[in-house]
Amino acid sequence: MQDHSTLVFNLCLRMTRDYFLAEDLSQDTFLAAYKNLHTFDGTHEAAWLTKIASRKCLDHLRSAAARSTQPTEDEDLQAIQSPSSQEPENVFFESHWDDTLRQACETLREPYRSVAIGYYCEGQSLTQIARSNNEGLDAVRSRCYRAKKMLQINLKEEVHA
Numbered sequence: 001m002q003d004h005s006t007l008v009f010n011l012c013l014r015m016t017r018d019y020f021l022a023e024d025l026s027q028d029t030f031l032a033a034y035k036n037l038h039t040f041d042g043t044h045e046a047a048w049l050t051k052i053a054s055r056k057c058l059d060h061l062r063s064a065a066a067r068s069t070q071p072t073e074d075e076d077l078q079a080i081q082s083p084s085s086q087e088p089e090n091v092f093f094e095s096h097w098d099d100t101l102r103q104a105c106e107t108l109r110e111p112y113r114s115v116a117i118g119y120y121c122e123g124q125s126l127t128q129i130a131r132s133n134n135e136g137l138d139a140v141r142s143r144c145y146r147a148k149k150m151l152q153i154n155l156k157e158e159v160h161a
Helices: 005-016 019-035 045-068 075-080 088-106 112-121 126-132 137-160
Strands: none
Touching: 005 019, 005 045, 019 045, 088 112, 088 137, 112 126, 112 137, 126 137
């Protein structure tokens, strides 16, 4: 928690734009991580925690949007609406981020490109990537670390451009 609390808080703050809500969601993130620690494979704590934090924020934003809407008496409208439908801005945010991340991964040279796309875009574990490429886990882990550093530089340049 001490190593990643700033990262998680900044992500929550950026997504909610509310300092106190970001504090609450950060705490919820670490509670959820603690409760689900048995499912964690022990690698990439930051990625695991940011995924939990972003889902917590999106869930909160969805529920806040649902609470703020006025109920209608039109039963046909309620029958058409899916309970799992997402708010348009959240759908845009998720798809825009996914597209941006995929584009950034595709700019990397091999062998970093395939590892980055598999890990960050397709959700494969490093073990799965190593097995599918018939490579050692340490080699794949090293490539993923280097790809992450390259992506940070590329995405930071894109944000500041």
